[in-house]
Amino acid sequence: MIVAMKVEHLTLRNFRNYAHCELELHPRLNILVGQNAQGKTNLLESVHFLSTGRSHRTSNQYDLIRWDTTGFFLHARIKKRNVRAQIDFRLDASRKRELKINGIPERKLSSLLGVLNSVLFTPEDLQLLKGPPALRRRFLDIELSQVSAVYLYALQQYNRALIQRNNLLRSFEGKVTNPVALETWTEQLVKYGARVTRLRQQALKALAKYAAPSLHQISGGKEKLSLIYRPWGLKVECGETESEITRVFWEILQRQHANELRRGVTLVGPHRDDFVSLLNGIDVREFGSQGQQRSTVLALKMAELAFMYEITGNYPVLLLDDVLSELDEKRRQALLYEVDHGIQTIITGTEASLFTGLRDKEVLVAEIVNGRISIVQQ
Template identity: 35%
Template structure:
């Protein structure tokens, strides 16, 4: 699985850009604010149907333009494919695969898989639950298109329910719709929990093995999936999870009306990270936290490989510079297979250590 070529028009600071990549390691070099991460962002967009740092498509369009274009010529599953994205300021985007329009971003997910590791991910151990939910969502949306559809609907329902809880004092009639929203939230939430529980168990198994190797056998890493308390076993089928979710929603109805916020559901889930049985969020050293984050991301890559028989793209956005030499070497030794993109400001040392193709970016152009 790899991106052979990418074409950009009016995407971020790239007015007209086209380049080919090697199917091994691609080192993207340049000074700060020249477009290294923007190029990585375009590659990631074609795998996930979204940016990893922008909230809307409008942020991806050059300031002096009304539309942007991304084309990725890829090889995946033994097939050559063309993926395209037309982004607009005033109307909805258009996504195409081999000249066929796609209805949703979910239809794009899975055609090209990618694992992203950026500086923010080094904080996944320290930050709140939302960061770790995004970790699960990002991978599962690529692995299971049905999950992506359930997540999109669940997020939409949460927005509507939040407005009802906020506005029902002025518009009491809104409360008549609350039961319907709770039912659909429980149904979509049950699907999310079912997939997350299975994924978390697999991620814990693989990350623990990598972490032991990383730490020289001195530490044991475990990941534990946490969801609503009324669910005794989140690995059950969605139909069996549904009544437990409904019970939790009923128990929290009064508190939700009083606070005007959604207090029950899969949007509160977490993935707890422990090192030697101790919560890493509170007690891990900086080095331990970084090692744990690296282990989780490398484990995510292995899950993709086991599921599809191909390594996903590995996107490393200015991460190696924040790691000591030992951790850098461990990562580089682990990525001998599959296509890799690495952004950095340095040049000679990383090139010699990876043996990869170097692309020097200067002001949105190849230097």
């Protein structure tokens, strides 16, 4: 039996189109069926929010408050191994926010990270490889922040240094007027930037280790996947240790000094990171067929599960939003194979028929109509 995190119970109050919902989840498979616009994605969004402290659909938390109400409340009871945890989160329209973990008030939203780990897979994720680099950075950030407090801290400090440094560079108008301040922020930028880069690079390597065999399987043995990290958006080798990365980062920054002054902005650093996926040596982003891109994203998502398990010793909860209809039979089977291995999964779809073959197993099937959930099978 594998070790996996489970959400045992979920409460939503005035969250999106839910007035009040109490849901006892199945430890394995939870199938939520509903027509369009009934609240399937909203429910997954609530779990993902408790997991990451943010919504995957909006950067404005106030959007999550049910219209014409004054605030929302979410509660989850979680089990990892034999330890139970509870999260309570409340947001008032009057801008008051309250987070409690195991009943203890927490000031920072980031305290949530690691309490309930999840991997969310939505049809939009199929754009992960075609879309802009920011999507791929976000992919790595969300994954790493959940499993590594060191990463989260380094990223926050890096972003802070980046903002301060950019403000300074902009204020210089082409000529250094405050060299001491610039040096201080550059030091911070390099220190935390090198750490972010090292951890992202390591994570990508681990992801490749897991994604390659599953892609091999999905493609019937035809495709070989490799993932290549592009530090700072450049085609350079930045080394593997933090001291090597630091050295290369300094060098490039020095070379870019005049450019940065002229442009008034930081030109190199993890805020420009990207990665490239190659199938049999060919860039999927530029030359991959739609099917190859889907398979690669699917393999990456499944690799995330294994990666998080490797780091934390627990499999995360898997949230699958309407993805079965987007995948063909072969890829669907590959995905459901994972589901069968004891990871708690919440999966949504518009058609009950998508889930035939799964329903005879031990599962929870529920129907969502207009923000109300009714159990069909337990």
